[in-house]
Amino acid sequence: MIIRPLEKRDLKFIYKQQNARNVMALWFQEPYTSIDELEILYDKHVLDQTERRFVIDVDKQFAGVVELMYIDYLHRNTEIQIIVDSKYQGQGLAQMAMNKGLEYAFKVLNMHKVHLYVDVENKAAIHIYNKLGFIKEGCLRQHFFAEGKYHDSYIMGLLQSDFSE
Template identity: 60%
Template structure:
């Protein structure tokens, strides 16, 4: 498994994810985006220093994405997000990709903290985040609206000095 920079030719795979309502609910985003819109967003954000997008790949096959968002170079923190497509779930790939994303944030971007926001009912994701060392810092009530209802979310974070890089391979 590798992570690599998102390229324009990856957009058709991203388009599939963005048009799956269930997947976008995990990212608290509206589903159903046109490929044209996605291409315009890609061009718009190509040189945006506040985000980094990576493709997760296994044997040359698209598996998902891991993203560093809201990169703040003054306060040295950023948000991390991940999606692994259904048929690759349950293989430990999300955990491996998150480790690589965390390592990139801390060792390349010199972040002090990486955080994430997760639905309190997304138990598999919460389990993975805790296993990687993320700590629940708070619960945000009715923080996002998806599938016709407001949902609570955990705010979780990990600090650079809490990570041992030798386990990140």
């Protein structure tokens, strides 16, 4: 398993993910994206220095994405997000891919802190984030709307000094 930069050829897989309600509910986003919109967004953001999008690549197959979003070079922090394709879940890829994303954030971008948001009900994700060293920093009550209701979300953070590969 490797992570590599997202390329235009990957958009067909992103399209599939971003239109799956159960997948986008985990990111608290509406499952509504056209391939045309994805291509426009790709072209618009391909040179954007405030984000990095990586494909989780397993034997040259698209297995998901890891994203560093809202990269702040002044305060040296960023948000991390991950989606593992359903056919690759349960194989430990999420933890490995997150670790590689964190390594990039801390060792390449020199971020001081990486944070994420996770639904308080997403026990599997919380377990992985805890294993990686993330700490719950707070609970945002009814902060995100997905699947017809408001969800509480933990904000979790990891400092560079606490990161171990």
